[in-house]
Amino acid sequence: MAITRYNQHPDIFLTMTANRNWPEITSALLPHQKPIDRLDLIACVFELKRKCFMKEIEANRVFGNKVAHVFIIEFKKRGLPHIYALLFLKGLDKIWTCAQVDKLVCAEFLDPNDELMFFETIKCCMVHGPCGARNPQAPYMENGKCTERYPRTFVETITMDQDGYLIYRCRNNGQLHIVIGK
Missing domain, CATH: 3.30.70 (Alpha-Beta Plaits)
Structure with missing residues (x-):
């Protein structure tokens, strides 16, 4: 401290x-x-x-x-x-700004044609779920809601919520990725 x-x-x-x-x-x-x-x-x-x-x-x-x-x-x-x-x-x-964070953090799937290794790592290790109606017994479910606030809505730009937590950019590009075991 x-x-x-x-x-x-x-x-x-x-x-x-x-x-x-x-x-x-x-x-x-x-x-x-x-x-x-x-x-x-x-x-x-x-x-x-x-x-x-x-x-x-x-x-x-x-x-x-x-x-x-x-x-x-x-x-x-x-x-x-x-x-x-x-x-x-x-x-x-x-x-100090959301724009600076946006240069460092990506909460989106990368293009598998450009970054296959990173795409596979994200798909394998960094996808949350399933929770909610698909899996109400998930360990992070409490009172019928995901404690990690998933599923999250798509957002076009990084913003900050009322508590000062960042909401990372995650655009809806129309792509669907199948994650085995999730």
């Missing part, structure tokens, strides 16, 4: 979760082993990727001039490490 005395509120809240299907993990498994059998391996690979990711942010100034960061690592229910990081930017790189 003391860091906010000097740098105000963080500009970026970033999360990263280990993926048990990372090739560095699956290629190191012995015959008949599953990733869940090697939580030590998952933690090691995650730490290497975390260090590389933070170094990339620092060295290449991915988000601009970073003045400070803090993070915590937790282990989720299935044993996967997960990082919560707060990044503090300085000067002209501080984020």
Whole structure:
């Protein structure tokens, strides 16, 4: 909390979760082993990727001039490490407007013809659901409503709600993507 005395509120809240299907993990498994059998391996690979990711942010100034960061690592229910990081930017790189956020955050499916790897990652790992009428027993359902406020409506531009939370741009481009297992 003391860091906010000097740098105000963080500009970026970033999360990263280990993926048990990372090739560095699956290629190191012995015959008949599953990733869940090697939580030590998952933690090691995650730490290497975390260090590389933070170094990339620092060295290449991915988000601009970073003045400070803090993070915590937790282990989720299935044993996967997960990082919560707060990044503090300085000067002209501080984020003050929705337009600045729009340059950093995308809540839309990318074009599979241009960015197939990112498209598949989003489809596999970042799609919420099903909830609501399709799955009223989902763990994030409460009193017949999704606690994560899904399904969300399409919006043409990024805006901020009355509580100061961002509503990310997610345009209706007419495309429908089938997500297996969702």
